[in-house]
Amino acid sequence: MRVLWGFLSGLVFGLGLVISGMANPAKVLNFLDLTGTWDPSLAFVMGGATLSAFVGYRLVWRRSAPVLDRAFDIPKTRAIDRPLLVGATLFGIGWGIGGFCPGPAFTALPLLAPGTLVFLPAMLAGLWLGARIKTGGHLQAKGATS
Amino acid sequence: MEIGIETAFTPLASLLGGVLIGLSAVMVMGLFGRIAGIAGIAQGAMALSGAAKDRDWRWAFLAGLIVAPLAVMAGGGTVAQTVPDNLPGMALAGLLVGTGTALGSGCTSGHGVCGLARLSGRSLAAVATFMAAGFATVFVLRHIWGAA
Numbered sequence: 233m234r235v236l237w238g239f240l241s242g243l244v245f246g247l248g249l250v251i252s253g254m255a256n257p258a259k260v261l262n263f264l265d266l267t268g269t270w271d272p273s274l275a276f277v278m279g280g281a282t283l284s285a286f287v288g289y290r291l292v293w294r295r296s297a298p299v300l301d302r303a304f305d306i307p308k309t310r311a312i313d314r315p316l317l318v319g320a321t322l323f324g325i326g327w328g329i330g331g332f333c334p335g336p337a338f339t340a341l342p343l344l345a346p347g348t349l350v351f352l353p354a355m356l357a358g359l360w361l362g363a364r365i366k367t368g369g370h371l372q373a374k375g376a377t378s
Numbered sequence: 379m380e381i382g383i384e385t386a387f388t389p390l391a392s393l394l395g396g397v398l399i400g401l402s403a404v405m406v407m408g409l410f411g412r413i414a415g416i417a418g419i420a421q422g423a424m425a426l427s428g429a430a431k432d433r434d435w436r437w438a439f440l441a442g443l444i445v446a447p448l449a450v451m452a453g454g455g456t457v458a459q460t461v462p463d464n465l466p467g468m469a470l471a472g473l474l475v476g477t478g479t480a481l482g483s484g485c486t487s488g489h490g491v492c493g494l495a496r497l498s499g500r501s502l503a504a505v506a507t508f509m510a511a512g513f514a515t516v517f518v519l520r521h522i523w524g525a526a
Contacts, residue, residue, distance in 0.1 A: 237409050238435030242442020243449065245402035245414065245487075250450050250457055252388075252395020258460035259385045264516040269382040273392040278490060280396025281403070285495035288404030298411035305411050305430070306496070309483070312503045319482020320489070320504040324511025326474025329467055329519065333486040334416040334479060337472070338443040340459060347461035351472035356424065358476020359417065363426040366481055 234300050246339045252277040255339045257331025257347075264328055315366060326358075382520065383460065403492050410435055415488020416443070417479035426480075478508075 249255040254277050262271035297303055327333055330351055332340065337355055340348040406414035410432070423436040447457045462468060479485040482504055484493060489508075493501020 234410070234435045235438040237405070238438030239442040239445075241402050241405040241409065241414070241435075242439035243446050244398055244405065244442075245416075245439070246443040246446020247450065248395045248398030248400075248402060249443075250395070250447050250455075251398065252392045253385070253458070254392075254395065254399075255447065255457070256385070256459045257462060258383055259458075261462075261516055262382050262385045264512045265382055265520055266513060267517065268520055269384050271385045271387055273385075273388045276389045276392035277396040277399070278486075280393040281399040281491040282396075282494045284397045284400030285403040285491050286497075288400060289407055289495050292404060292408035295408070298407065298409055300409045300435075301411045301432070303411055304407070305413075307413065307483070307493075307498070307500075310498075310500055312500055315481045316483065316500060316504055317507055319478045319480070320507035321478070321511045322474045323478030323482055323485065324508035325515045326471040326476075326478060327486075327508065328512040328515025330462060330471025330475065332461075332471065333475065334420060335443065335485075335487055337475075338416065338420075338440055339447050340461060341444050342448050343457065343459055345459065345461035345463075346465060347463055347468040350465045350468040351461075351475075354469045354472025355476035356420065358473040358478070359421050359424065359480045360426055360476075361473075362477040362480020363421060365477070366483075 237300060245335065248277075248281070249336055249339050252280075255336045257336070257340075259331075260327070260333075260336070261331040319362065399487070399491060400495070403487070403495065406439070407492075413484075413488055413492045415484050415492060417476075417485040418483070418488050421480065482508075 253259045262269050263274035337352050403414040419436045422430040489501040489504040
């Protein structure tokens with residue numbers, strides 16, 4: 233059941249990426265190109281996704297627990313700290329170079345573009361590297377814990 | 379880096395696709411009680427240190443993502459896609475996206491969609507930061523470096 237519903241959730245997410253145009257790096261890079269070939273479509277993707285999640289979250293949180301798991305697991309960290317800001321900056325630079333964020337890098341895989349076949353393994357290596365840096369605490373302020 | 383090719387403004391398709399992404403985020407919360415952040419789901423699937431341990435649905439979710447464009451094509455639709463072909467650039471971009479989302483604990487979906495829907499100030503700070511970095515990077519690559 234968990235595997236089936238996990239697959240369906242991913243399928244719906246992927247269909248959303250493809251239909252919205254977010255799976256196309258050219259469209260993402262044009263959204264980021266305010267002074268050039270600007271395409272504002274992605275604001276509609278973010279708006280539609282965030283508003284529907286805002287409403288939907290409040291409906292499902294009326295339950296005492298999720299359907300297929302024991303408890304809701306919602307991030308409790310509130311700190312706007314150095315790892316968050318350094319990480320978001322690195323991510324933004326990479327997003328601006330490649331036009332891929334993590335979701336579209338996966339949906340692009342079956343089309344086998346050379347850029348995708350280079351980007352995706354590099355991204356997975358980066359996820360591994362970032363997790364190591366984070367658990368190693370290299371970017372934590374002295375005395376802080378996460 | 380090449381100057382961009384024009385892409386059509388698609389407000390309705392983008393809004394509809396966005397609603398599907400939001401629906402998926404609600405499914406993941408309602409079914410598994412989790413944030414539908416793709417970077418976090420991939421980290422959990424890879425069982426990286428500090429990541430969540432429930433790997434079963436995460437692998438299935440990633441499989442669903444990969445099947446989605448094939449399903450669109452099987453249904454007679456087209457999947458428009460132009461991927462940059464500067465391979466060293468794409469390697470650097472992938473490394474930065476992976477490292478950055480791991481360090482910053484989230485990406486466009488985790489902080490963007492799910493975090494903003496939770497009204498998280500931390501996620502708002504992350505979104506403002508990666509958007510600003512993205513705008514600045516494209517400006518430099520296309521209009522300063524590209525024009526030189």
